[in-house]
Amino acid sequence: MEIDKKIIRKLIEVLEDLKKSLKDKEIINSDDLIEKNIVDSKTVIKSPIVGTAYLSPEPGAKPFVFVGKKIKKGDTVMIVEAMKTMNHVPSSLNGTVKKICVEDGQPIEYDQVLIILE
Numbered sequence: 505m506e507i508d509k510k511i512i513r514k515l516i517e518v519l520e521d522l523k524k525s526l527k528d529k530e531i532i533n534s535d536d537l538i539e540k541n542i543v544d545s546k547t548v549i550k551s552p553i554v555g556t557a558y559l560s561p562e563p564g565a566k567p568f569v570f571v572g573k574k575i576k577k578g579d580t581v582m583i584v585e586a587m588k589t590m591n592h593v594p595s596s597l598n599g600t601v602k603k604i605c606v607e608d609g610q611p612i613e614y615d616q617v618l619i620i621l622e
Contacts, residue, residue, distance in 0.1 A: 547622065549593070549596060550617055551612045552593060555587075555612060556585045556611055558608060569601050570601065570604075575595045575598070576598050577595055578594050580595075581595050584612065599621030603619070604618070605620065
């Protein structure tokens with residue numbers, strides 16, 4: 505497969521023009537700022553393991569937490585299934601649930617933010 509040199513030259517020209525047009529502008533990735541603010545706030549509950557998050561003890565049951573609910577340190581906030589084992593995730597803080605960052609049945613990673621507290 506041979507690459508057309510004209511296309512590559514044109515691509516380089518366009519990229520150089522883009523660099524010149526953005527030279528004095530600050531580019532902010534808003535997702536990075538939000539994640540940094542969340543991590544710095546120390547009001548989050550993170551996943552202790554990799555697995556699948558479940559917000560209630562069984563399908564159709566009342567969820568462990570919801571936005572606005574006051575929780576205490578040690579309260580179960582959700583279940584993470586890993587290798588067919590259901591692991592209860594306890595709250596590491598006292599507070600009021602501000603946001604639930606995962607959905608029921610969603611795969612989650614280690615250290616992923618699950619819940620934001622006020």
